[in-house]
Amino acid sequence: MEIIVVLVILGVLALLFIATYNRLVTLRQRVKEAWADIDVQLKRRHDLIPNLVETVKGYATHESTVFQKVTEARAAAVAAGASATPEQRAQAENMLTGALRSVFAVAENYPQLQAVQEFKDLSENLTATEDKISFARRFYNGNVRDYNTSLQTFPTNIFAGMFGFGPEQYFELADATERETPQVKF
Amino acid sequence: MLLIAAFTALVAVLAYFVGEYFAPGGGIAALPFAFAISTGGALVSYFAGDKLILAQSQARELGPSEEPQLRNIVEALALGLGIPTPKIYVIEDSAPNAFATGRDPQHASIAVTRGLLDKLDRTELEGVIAHELSHVGNRDIRVMVLVTVLVGTVALLADWMWRSFFWTQGGRRDRDRGGAGAIIAVIAIALAVLTPIIATLIQLAVSRQREYLADASGALLTRYPPGLASALRKIAADKEPLEVANKATASLYIANPLKDAPAFFDHLFDTHPPIEERIKRLEAMD
Numbered sequence: 238m239e240i241i242v243v244l245v246i247l248g249v250l251a252l253l254f255i256a257t258y259n260r261l262v263t264l265r266q267r268v269k270e271a272w273a274d275i276d277v278q279l280k281r282r283h284d285l286i287p288n289l290v291e292t293v294k295g296y297a298t299h300e301s302t303v304f305q306k307v308t309e310a311r312a313a314a315v316a317a318g319a320s321a322t323p324e325q326r327a328q329a330e331n332m333l334t335g336a337l338r339s340v341f342a343v344a345e346n347y348p349q350l351q352a353v354q355e356f357k358d359l360s361e362n363l364t365a366t367e368d369k370i371s372f373a374r375r376f377y378n379g380n381v382r383d384y385n386t387s388l389q390t391f392p393t394n395i396f397a398g399m400f401g402f403g404p405e406q407y408f409e410l411a412d413a414t415e416r417e418t419p420q421v422k423f
Numbered sequence: 424m425l426l427i428a429a430f431t432a433l434v435a436v437l438a439y440f441v442g443e444y445f446a447p448g449g450g451i452a453a454l455p456f457a458f459a460i461s462t463g464g465a466l467v468s469y470f471a472g473d474k475l476i477l478a479q480s481q482a483r484e485l486g487p488s489e490e491p492q493l494r495n496i497v498e499a500l501a502l503g504l505g506i507p508t509p510k511i512y513v514i515e516d517s518a519p520n521a522f523a524t525g526r527d528p529q530h531a532s533i534a535v536t537r538g539l540l541d542k543l544d545r546t547e548l549e550g551v552i553a554h555e556l557s558h559v560g561n562r563d564i565r566v567m568v569l570v571t572v573l574v575g576t577v578a579l580l581a582d583w584m585w586r587s588f589f590w591t592q593g594g595r596r597d598r599d600r601g602g603a604g605a606i607i608a609v610i611a612i613a614l615a616v617l618t619p620i621i622a623t624l625i626q627l628a629v630s631r632q633r634e635y636l637a638d639a640s641g642a643l644l645t646r647y648p649p650g651l652a653s654a655l656r657k658i659a660a661d662k663e664p665l666e667v668a669n670k671a672t673a674s675l676y677i678a679n680p681l682k683d684a685p686a687f688f689d690h691l692f693d694t695h696p697p698i699e700e701r702i703k704r705l706e707a708m709d
Contacts, residue, residue: 267505270505271505274502274505278502361491361495365491365495365498365499368495368496368499369495369498369499369502371499372499372500372502372503372644373502373503375503376502376503376504376505380505
C-alpha cells in the first residue's frame with residue numbers, strides 16, 4: 238500500500254518535471270525566433286547604409302567626418318552582430334542610429350538631394366526598417382519577459398538552474414522618441 | 424468544433440422535415456445528404472474559404488512593389504505579433520473598409536479597400552491593420568471563415584427548399600396526405616424560414632465579441648489607441664456602402680460595410696458593436 242502511494246507521488250513529480258522542462262524549452266525557443274526577426278531587420282539596415290552614404294556623398298562633398306562616423310558605427314554594429322550579447326548589440330545599434338541622424342541632418346541642407354528618387358527610396362526604406370526593428374524588438378522583449386518570469390516563479394525556479402536555463406537579456410534601444418510615428422517629409 | 428456541430432444539427436433538422444414533407448418517411452433518407460452537405464461545407468471553408476471570400480469581394484493581390492507604405496505597415500506590425508506577413512489584397516472601391524481571412528497565421532490574407540488607403544493617414548491605417556492582424560493572431564479568422572461559409576450554405580439550402588415549396592404547391596400529393604402531413608408541412612415551412620435566421624444570429628453573436636477583442640489587442644500592438652479610434656470615426660462618417668460586401672461577408676469587415684441597419688430590429692442583427700461604443704472603449708485605454 239505504502240509503495241503504491243510513493244510510486245504515485247514519484248509519478249506525479251516526474252510528470253511535473255517533464256511539463257516544466259518542455260515549457261521552458263518552448264519559451265526559450267520563442268525568444269530565439271523573436272531574436273532572429275530582429276536580426277534580419279538589423280542586417281537589412283546595415284545593408285542600406287552604404288548606399289545611403291554613397292548617395293548623400295555625391296551631393297554633400299564637404300561632410301566627410303559625418304560619413305566617416307556613420308561608416309565606423311556601421312562596422313561596429315556589423316561586428317557586434319556576429320557574436321555580441323543583445324545588450325552590446327543594442328549599444329552598437331544606438332551609436333549607429335545617432336550617426337544616421339546626423340547624415341539625415343546633413344542631407345537637410347541640400348535641397349537638390351531631397352529631390353533625388355534614390356534618396357527618397359532609401360530614406361523611406363530606412364524609416365520602414367526602423368519601424369520594423371521597433372516592432373520586432375517589442376515582440377522579442379515580450380517573449381523574454383514571459384520566459385524570464387516563468388524562470389523566476391515558484392516552482393519552476395527550483396528546476397530551472399538544474400537544467401541550465403538562464404535568464405535572457407532584453408533588447409533596449411535608448412530612444413525616447415521611437416514611439417512616435419516616423420514622419421517622412423519630402 | 425462546437426460551431427460546426429451546431430451548424431450540422433441545424434442543417435440536419437431542416438433536411439429531416441423537408442424530406443418528410445416531400446415524401447412521408449423520407450426525412451431519414453435526407454439526413455445523410457444533410458451531413459454530407461454540412462461536412463462538405465466545413466471542409467471547403469477550411470481549405471478554400473479564404474479564396475472564396477477574396478474572390479467574392481473582388482480583391483486583387485498586391486505585387487511586391489505596389490503600395491510600399493501599406494506593405495511596410497503590414498510587415499512591421501506582423502513582426503510585432505510574431506506572425507508571418509500575410510498576403511495583401513486591395514479592393515478597388517472608394518468605401519473605406521478592411522478585413523482579414525485565412526485558416527491560420529501561415530495562410531492568412533488581409534484586404535483593404537482603395538478608399539481606406541486614400542482617406543486614412545498613416546497612424547489611422549496602422550490602427551486598422553493592427554486590428555485586422557489581431558484577428559489573425561487571435562486565430563479569429565478561421566472561425567470567421569467557417570461561420571461565413573456555413574451561414575452561406577444554410578442560407579442557400581433554405582432558399583432552395585423554399586423554392587421547391589412553391590413548385591409543389593397545389594399538387595395532387597397535398598390532398599392525399601391528411602392531418603399529419605399538414606403539420607409536417609407547417610413545421611417544414613417554419614424551419615425553412617427560421618434556419619437562416621438562427622444561423623445568422625450565431626454568426627453575429629460570435630463576431631461582435633471578437634471585434635472588441637481585436638480592437639483591444641490592436642491598440643496594445645500599436646501602443647496608440649487614438650489611431651484606430653480616429654480611423655473608426657472616419658469609416659463611420661463615410662456613408663457610402665461597399666458594393667462587393669453582402670450579408671454573409673459583412674461580419675468580416677472592420678466596420679459594417681452595408682450601412683443599412685434597420686432601426687426596428689435594434690442591435691440583434693448587428694454584425695458589429697456600435698462604433699461609438701468601440702471608440703469610447705479605445706479612448707478609455709489612453
